[in-house]
Amino acid sequence: MTQRGPEPWRLPRGDEVETQVPQGIDTSIAHPARMYDYFLGGKNNFAADRAAAELILQAVPETRYVARINRDFLVRAVRTVTAEYGIRQFLDLGTGIPADGNIHEVAQAVAPETRVAYVDNDPIVLAHARALVSGDPRGRTTFFQADLRDPEKILAAPEVRDVIDFDQPVAVVMAMVLHFVRDAEDPAGIVARLRAGLAPGSMLILTHASFKTEALKRYAEEVYDRASAPVVPRSADEIAPLLAGFDPIEPGLVRAPLWRPDPGTPEPTPQELEEAVVYTAVAVKT
Numbered sequence: 537m538t539q540r541g542p543e544p545w546r547l548p549r550g551d552e553v554e555t556q557v558p559q560g561i562d563t564s565i566a567h568p569a570r571m572y573d574y575f576l577g578g579k580n581n582f583a584a585d586r587a588a589a590e591l592i593l594q595a596v597p598e599t600r601y602v603a604r605i606n607r608d609f610l611v612r613a614v615r616t617v618t619a620e621y622g623i624r625q626f627l628d629l630g631t632g633i634p635a636d637g638n639i640h641e642v643a644q645a646v647a648p649e650t651r652v653a654y655v656d657n658d659p660i661v662l663a664h665a666r667a668l669v670s671g672d673p674r675g676r677t678t679f680f681q682a683d684l685r686d687p688e689k690i691l692a693a694p695e696v697r698d699v700i701d702f703d704q705p706v707a708v709v710m711a712m713v714l715h716f717v718r719d720a721e722d723p724a725g726i727v728a729r730l731r732a733g734l735a736p737g738s739m740l741i742l743t744h745a746s747f748k749t750e751a752l753k754r755y756a757e758e759v760y761d762r763a764s765a766p767v768v769p770r771s772a773d774e775i776a777p778l779l780a781g782f783d784p785i786e787p788g789l790v791r792a793p794l795w796r797p798d799p800g801t802p803e804p805t806p807q808e809l810e811e812a813v814v815y816t817a818v819a820v821k822t
């Protein structure tokens with residue numbers, strides 16, 4: 537990803553104790569995919585990732601909660617579009633390191649023939665892709681390394697088209713990824729270019745990081761600037777235009793715990809809601 541701002545977050549050589557580092561991966565620079573893995577309690581992260589993640593946690597201790605409720609939303613959203621909207625194909629942009637409830641696992645539990653194309657621009661995710669390209673033999677999954685800022689390349693890629701039929705409805709998933717696209721890179725334009733390649737009935741599953749206060753927003757921007765990706769947390773008013781050309785299903789664009797909670801889930805407390813700084817929506821192409 538394009539670098540911006542001060543020197544990247546880099547540990548002195550020799551500080552790494554981990555072994556089995558995938559080839560070609562620089563573990564001395566903190567990376568958002570691995571920081572996110574750390575927030576989720578995963579093991580695919582290194583000292584630099586943990587150091588940068590701990591800096592975020594010092595100021596925003598609820599980041600782990602935000603990562604969790606984002607994943608929980610994704611499970612509900614994937615189940616909903618598969619079970620209620622008949623979606624059988626997913627294009628997941630910004631997949632991340634595999635975690636509980638990967639899309640093919642959730643969707644194929646409802647409809648085993650579901651096909652999923654996973655896309656991420658990070659080689660670390662490629663290193664874990666084997667876990668993503670398993671799944672029910674009646675369905676299919678694939679992983680393609682690409683940057684979502686080049687949507688035409690993704691829509692045209694033979695590796696993606698081998699699994700996804702763009703003449704049929706597809707659910708495009710952009711979860712916790714558009715906040716890595718700066719305003720100058722036109723995130724709404726990227727969504728519009730993707731939308732142009734989708735059949736009627738296609739859907740968008742979107743989640744996007746937000747912030748509690750301007751000061752915390754600036755702090756997060758500073759820490760991620762020094763990791764390998766700038767982050768742009770946005771307000772609900774700034775996120776809503778990213779859904780242009782899609783009609784959100786009920787309950788619209790809301791904080792994650794408010795999107796169709798599973799029956800029996802306790803209502804979030806006012807404090808939890810305030811800390812739930814991730815907005816979520818599922819929308820149908822209009």
Ligand SMILES: C[S@@+](CC[C@H](N)C(=O)[O-])C[C@H]1O[C@@H](n2cnc3c(N)ncnc32)[C@H](O)[C@@H]1O
Nearest residue numbers: 569572630631632656657658683684711712716
């Ligand atoms: C915070 S993780 C989110 C993972 C997963 N979508 C989820 O919500 O649980 C963000 C992922 O997006 C990827 N990413 C960031 N910018 C990207 C870009 N321009 N193109 C493709 N992937 C990108 C990162 O490499 C990382 O794996």
